[in-house]
Amino acid sequence: MSKRTNEQWLSDLGAEGEEKDTAIEDLRNIIIRGLPYALSRWLSPSSPQFESLTEEVTQETLLRVLDQMHTFEGRSQFTTWVHKIAIRTALTELRRKRWQDSSLDEMVDNEEIPVSPRILEDSAVSPEESAERKDMLERIQRVIDEELSERQRRALIMLSVQGMPMAEAARRLNTNRNALYKLLHDARLRLKQRMVAEGLDVHEVLGAFEQK
Amino acid sequence: MKTKQIFRKLLRRLRGEPEMTAQMMIELISSLEHTREGECSCDEVYAIADQYAESNLSGEDVERLKPLIHHHMKMCQECGEEYRALLRVLEGSLAN
Ligand SMILES: [Zn+2]
Numbered sequence: 001m002s003k004r005t006n007e008q009w010l011s012d013l014g015a016e017g018e019e020k021d022t023a024i025e026d027l028r029n030i031i032i033r034g035l036p037y038a039l040s041r042w043l044s045p046s047s048p049q050f051e052s053l054t055e056e057v058t059q060e061t062l063l064r065v066l067d068q069m070h071t072f073e074g075r076s077q078f079t080t081w082v083h084k085i086a087i088r089t090a091l092t093e094l095r096r097k098r099w100q101d102s103s104l105d106e107m108v109d110n111e112e113i114p115v116s117p118r119i120l121e122d123s124a125v126s127p128e129e130s131a132e133r134k135d136m137l138e139r140i141q142r143v144i145d146e147e148l149s150e151r152q153r154r155a156l157i158m159l160s161v162q163g164m165p166m167a168e169a170a171r172r173l174n175t176n177r178n179a180l181y182k183l184l185h186d187a188r189l190r191l192k193q194r195m196v197a198e199g200l201d202v203h204e205v206l207g208a209f210e211q212k
Numbered sequence: 213m214k215t216k217q218i219f220r221k222l223l224r225r226l227r228g229e230p231e232m233t234a235q236m237m238i239e240l241i242s243s244l245e246h247t248r249e250g251e252c253s254c255d256e257v258y259a260i261a262d263q264y265a266e267s268n269l270s271g272e273d274v275e276r277l278k279p280l281i282h283h284h285m286k287m288c289q290e291c292g293e294e295y296r297a298l299l300r301v302l303e304g305s306l307a308n
Binding site: 037039079140141162209 | 217220221229230232233234236237238239240241242243244245247249251253254255258260261262263265266288290293294296297298300301302303304305
């Protein structure tokens, strides 16, 4: 496979006929060679899911690249830009599948999310410390209840309690990942300001809950 | 607690929606430590991630040059994961 400059990639992919076909084939191989590294934290190339995921992701990435090529600004190697798109595509799909599988398991295992704060039942903690934790938790609970909007609360619960991927939580909130991050950032900022106003110090709170 | 909050809480209970657990509240509080105003967004990070990764691998001090991007990748699990995956891919193709 010949090395192309960014300009050559763009002109070959923008051409018609054989030039274009060869460029697409080369790009396909580059994507396929990158994916085992990208997915190494989650999937081994020998796992049964790997091949189908790779096939699906490569196909989708090629379509996106051809569609978005005109937005490439040349600030990196063209192939790095393509890997970035492949990774976003692959991890979005992988997270969705993992979450679907795990939430099916959970529906069988436990239908209810534990409401009782297990943290208060730490046996290594003295009664005084336990009372302090309880008091602290009530104050935090009140701050959270009063500061967060219903939407912010739902988003937080989907992401942390239910372990939902951002794309899925965003879909349920009729928004996108970018806006979801902003929603959560606003939530954190509000809480932080309120904690200051209440004289609650983040370190102090965390200190009280340090596992003994 | 204000009436509005009590009402919302009742409504959630009626609908059978999950409440926050104590563990989750603690995690939320610990994320406040590094929360700052003017954080950049996932889209801003994505737009520059390829260039940022190449600079990083060529030995530039990207944490200092682009502190907001670095900060976002620490705060946002998914952007952090995607960026580390990109670094692995680039390192892998350099090794071959
Ligand atoms: Zn992000």
